[in-house]
Structure formats: structure tokens, C-alpha cells
Amino acid sequence: MLPALRRARIIELLQRDGAAGLKEMSQALGVSVSTLRRDVDYLCEQNYLERTYGGALLTNRLSGRELEREIASEVESVAKGVIGQRAADLIQPGQTVILDSGTSTAAAARIARERGVAFTAITNDFTIAAILSESPAITVLVTGGVVRAGTSTLLGIDTLHYIRRLRADLAFVGTHALSEGEMSDTSIELAEVKRAIIAAADRPVLLADSSKIFSRTFCSFGRITDMHHLITDSRLPADRLVVLERNGLRVDVVPVGADGA
Template sequence: MLPPMRRARILELLRRDKVATLKDMSIALGVSMSTLRRDVDYLCESGHLERTHGGAMLNEEGRSAVELEPAIATELESDAKRAIGRRAAELIKPGQTVMFDSGSTTAAVARAARERGVPFTAVTNDLAIGGLLSATPTIRVLVVGGFVRTGTSTLLGPELMTAVARLRTDLVFIGTHALTADELSDTSVELADLKRAFLLAADRAVAVVDSSKVFSRAFCSFARTRDLERVITDARIAPGDLDALRARVAVDTVSEVE
């Protein structure tokens, strides 16, 4: 098991159990104590975990401003993201222009869209998503340019914002670091500003977000849930959270085995 996958499994385990000993995590992942300790130290140093006596727990206070590196984010809740991606891709109709925000869940939508083979035009600020979709002859791809955000495949910057302001699309798939019943938020002002511009450019907006991000808040708000056509999330969302969301926006829940 590669380090990003192990670290994603550690985060999933602690999201479920809240706190765990190093020994229990070592057994659950099937790795040595020394390997597990290195992974936990890495996640603590990057702000995702806090050490406890003999174990670790999530750093809930730091979650609003600390992003996962892309390799870990892709592995985290990967089954849920694939199911969300398949449901979201069904919304794409032939001939539409569809915008893809950057991120691991929107990338799952792009993969599912590629597999469906529907002809459409894609717009994205994510080099990885652009490369993924450009391999399909029936999909035209516009990658809006800017500066590469360090350590990611995301493009940002004033030139990109100017380009997005000129665009009009049928649909946008938006990812988010955090979602409450009222709003969507992310970890930086730059990301929030770009997501806001994407929403303004699209006739319809769909948020794709796994349930681990529901009813948490991040540093910078960029949209109200009432601005969305719908939210697509996985079926592990807590019933009370689902009811609160559905009071404000249409919500589709998907099973990971679909």
C-alpha cells in the first residue's frame, strides 16, 4: 500500500472512530508500527492530526484552513467519490458546455463522463481533468490558463479570472472543502473567488461533495446553498444533516455500490 493510500485510510479510520491507538491503526491497516508511526507523524506535521497518548485524533480546529495534498485527497473516500461522479455525469447532455472545478471529486465526475461517451465541451482550470477528458475524441476541452498552484494541478490567477468572466456555460460541477445547510466554503480567498466566478458563468450549478465534508466550515465562504440546483453526496450523510440540507436545496444521495 502506497503512502497516500495509507494516509487516506488513517484519516478515514479517525473520521469514523474519532480517536485510535497506534497499535489499533497498525492492525487495521496491516502495516508495521514503524510505518504507521511515520504516517501519523506526517499527518500531524501537515496539520491534519493531533497526537494523543499512544495514538492520534483528528485536528478539528485546523481542518477549516488545512488542505489535503492531491495524492491523499484522491484516495480519501474514493468509493464515495466514484459513486458521486457516476450520478453527476448523468446530468451531462449531448452538446452542452460543462465547467469542472478542480479537485478529486470533480475529477471523479470527469472520469465518469469520459466513460459515458457523451459528446460535450468541457471547461476546467485543472490540468489533470483537462488531460483526462482530452483523451476522448468526442469531448472538446478548454483549459483556462493561469499560474499553477504549488503542489497541485490547479490553475489560478487574475488572467484566469478574466477568462472565466467572459464564459457562459450550461452547467458547472463545483467541489468544496466544507458544506453547511446554508453555505459552501473553502480554504483560501483565491479558491473561493474562482469558485464564485464559476458559479456566475453557469446556468446550473451542482455541488459534488462526499459526506465527510458536510456540516463543517472552512476559511472563506463562496456560495449559498440556495444558489445551487442540487447537491450530490454519498448515503453516509447523517440523517439530521440531510434533512437540514434538503430544507434549502435538492440533494441526491448515492450508494457506494451503485
């Protein structure tokens, strides 16, 4: 079990019981006392818990809902990392790959940089371009366009003109929401760029952590059948996976429960 997931379980146990001993919690989570102790020490350093004799209890620093939100954010970060790793596995030497803006695509960029595979990357995101440019093996091209306020994302007519001239082997596309049949995002400009990226790639791959699945925003940028496949994490409920596959989307589910101790 990954550290973030173990810590979330520790919080759940203490929200239920108020306080618990290390041995009791280690048995409940199926991990060693030494592993459990490291997690408790970390949560104490973050002021989530207070140590007691042989155990721990919750502090009053955050409400239960705020705590759940912070832990969920940590778990989602882990999920994006494993999704990015699986995406990077798809990149072959000599390929041309388009990387859409987003946190999951940025995670894929970091893994690709570390592996040193030689390929050509095209992106509409300055952060992703900076990550990839650290590898001498990767040729990085940045689209034109207007910087979206408060982000490192390029949008607009120049971005679209650039992408529409391309032909890529592979594309990694992020999404704000994914319903039973379509993908959507929060602005018309974002949706237009994503639509262009999908059209430019032989294999457009959707990267979305499970928290985004079966939600919807108002700007659709395509049907799920427009994608080669989806990469998501194993927190996706089985019934939702069945619906997506029944509607024609191939889904690659990446485990997030491997032991991270």
C-alpha cells in the first residue's frame, strides 16, 4: 500500500476511534509496526496527529472534512504520478509526441526526461517544455499562442494553427471531466486545443485520475471513442469501468496499491 493511502487509512481509523495504539493500527492496515510508526511520525510532523504512549490521536487543527480533503489531495498526486509513468512507457525512440497541458501530462514529462529516450516533444505548456528541455535527448517544440492567465498554458488561434499542421505518433491529453460518453473542460479555448491535439495524433491517449471520471463540465471536446485509450488509476469503481468499456473506451487501469513502504 502506498504511503499516502496508508496515511489516509490511519486518519480514517482515528476519526472513527479517536485514538489507537501502533500495534492495533498495524494489524488493521496489515503493515509492520515500523512502517506504521514512520507514517505516524510523518502525520505528527504535519500536525495531523499527536503522539500518545504507544499510539496516536487526532489533533483539532483541521475539521474532519478539511483533513479528508488534504489527504485526498496527496492520494491524487500519487495517482497522477503512476498514470504519468504508464504514459511514459508508451514513448518509443524517434517518435513525435504531443503533450497537452496538465498535471498528469507533466508527470509523464518528468518520467520521460529521467529515462532519456530520444524523441520529439510538442507542447502548449511552458512548464512541460521546461521539464523536457533538461534532457539533451529530447527535442522540444512549443506552440505559439496566448498564455492563459495564471497558468503556463498556451491557447488561441496561433496555438490551433500550429497544432493543425502537425502529424504526431502519440498524444497525451488531459481532461477536467469524463462522463459515460464524452470528455469536457472548463473553457471553449481549452476544449478547442484538446480537439486539435486529438485530431493530430495517430494514438491520442487520455490521462485522467479516477476523481475526474463520471463528471461533466460545459465544454465538450470529443467522444470517448475518439481516444485510443484511457489511462487511469485503480481507485476507479468497477461498475464505472464496465460502463466506459461498454461505451467503447479501452481503459488501462494502473494500480496505486503497491507497497510504498
